Amino acid sequence: MPREAESAICDRLWSRAYPADFVHLRETLGLSDDPDDLWCGYVEGIAWSVRCFPGVRESLEALRGAGWNLGVATNGAGDIQRAKLAATGLTSLFDGICG
Template sequence: MRPPLVLFDLDNTLVDRQGTLASWVAGFVARHGLGEVEYEYVLGLVRERTYPATFEAIRARCDLSAPASELWDTYCRDIAAMVSCPAEVLDGLDELRAAGWRVGVATNGMADIQWAKLRATRIVDHVDGAYVSGEGEVRKPEAGHFALAAQRCGTALSDGGWMVGDNPVNDVGGGRAAGLHTIWIAHGRRPWDPSAPAPDHTVSCARAAVDLLLPGVSRLRGRT
């Protein structure tokens, strides 16, 4: 029997993407001499997911002279420098591994920005492996994404495992469809949509998910 597997989403699960983004947009707007209308516009565009093409739109709308590729590179550098993973969560990843878990990251997004964040936060040093959708063609909630993340951790989905994340569709729905138990990070502010299959557990933050998993590997493995 292989070690039990737990996969974590990255943005707004292991790191606070939304808080970081708001600060970054404020700085971007100030640097380029833009106003409140542009602040809302840029924040609206980058809120869910940001791609190099996002900066083509921003450049055109805000009349910026810098090429979109340069704006994207700066964005990647800035966000990687600003984002952080709480020490208690990094410790929790270590504790899970010490308790016999295989621990990984399964995240959607462009490979350059997601890997920059994984390295800058040192999450990469505290997990067995990570898979970013931009490395290939398979995105959450597709089951293949979770399979590739498991493979990066030196294991497979065939023994089951857990998926922890904040996105009801990508993390909970996708994880469930891939045969994983699920923990939803609700951040204490949103109700679950009753029309969707419920997660196995709902917690307020990543550390709470770690604490839920730590007490007994064998007990959690036996869940159906």
């Protein structure tokens, strides 16, 4: 990947990523890919890289068992958080996701 392309991607996605970023990157980098496909590939890649710390599942299960309702609130893209939860197998432990 040319250095300029890597720099454009890192600058655009440094703090958070949203679908609109891939419209911008498509134009900036002169790509022919559909922006939605680029976004989906990014979300899948992020989800693939996620791992839980030891004890997370057990702790969440204990909270659920004690009657707690659990949710995820994020200021990032909900698509990414949902994909992370699915990749780690934690989706069923949460009652809601807001992002």
